[in-house]
Amino acid sequence: MLKQAIFATAILGASPASATVFFSENFDSYTPSLNFAAFNPPGQVINGTVDVVANGSFGITCAGGSGNCLDMDGSTGDSGVFTFTLTLGPGSYVLSFDVSGNQRGGTDDWAYVLSGWSAGLSGTVGWSQTNLFSFIGFQPFLAPFVLSNTQTLTFSWSTASNDNVGPILDNVLLVGDVIGVPEPAMLGLFGLGLAGVGLARRRR
Numbered sequence: 001m002l003k004q005a006i007f008a009t010a011i012l013g014a015s016p017a018s019a020t021v022f023f024s025e026n027f028d029s030y031t032p033s034l035n036f037a038a039f040n041p042p043g044q045v046i047n048g049t050v051d052v053v054a055n056g057s058f059g060i061t062c063a064g065g066s067g068n069c070l071d072m073d074g075s076t077g078d079s080g081v082f083t084f085t086l087t088l089g090p091g092s093y094v095l096s097f098d099v100s101g102n103q104r105g106g107t108d109d110w111a112y113v114l115s116g117w118s119a120g121l122s123g124t125v126g127w128s129q130t131n132l133f134s135f136i137g138f139q140p141f142l143a144p145f146v147l148s149n150t151q152t153l154t155f156s157w158s159t160a161s162n163d164n165v166g167p168i169l170d171n172v173l174l175v176g177d178v179i180g181v182p183e184p185a186m187l188g189l190f191g192l193g194l195a196g197v198g199l200a201r202r203r204r
Helices: 002-012 184-203
Strands: 020-025 033-036 044-046 050-054 068-071 081-088 091-100 109-116 130-132 139-147 151-159 168-178
Touching: 020 081, 081 168, 091 151, 151 168
Parallel strands: none
Antiparallel strands: 020 168, 033 050, 044 081, 050 068, 068 168, 081 151, 091 139, 091 168, 109 130, 109 151
16 A cells, blocks of 8 residues: 555655545455445445455455455345545546456456546546456556546446456555645745744834
């Protein structure tokens, strides 16, 4: 996750200290469970089920070989949709995540990343309808985009497999450098400037 953040901020052209994390989920804070649904908001699962699995369980290896990850095809055989919705202001953003094909000998999976927004966005966010071959290793995806106005965006991950053996999702991260939000250093300088003005008035 740290490596992703460094790559993302490099794309933004902002330092890690100035880039804001708007969404971060590596699934490590949950107790592994089949057909899991109790994600921290704004993350949620809809229209089916997904499994939170621990690295090494069920023959699944999570990104980096540790922690938890998400099997996008839950144990009901009805593939769920992992999604989150956020309202974001004008600025530059990077969506990143790690995904692998199913790791248990299932058929090749078509996986989808969907995102919805109105006008005012430039850049390509994520991928859609991607064939993830069985046993393909984790692939990092970095998707930069720019918003010219405030928008409410929904990002969703799903698969069409519906066979209890799905692609594996891990390390979902959305960072951004919002236009018009002063950095802490700038706020400090602004405060010093106001103090200087106050002292000058007192001397007068």
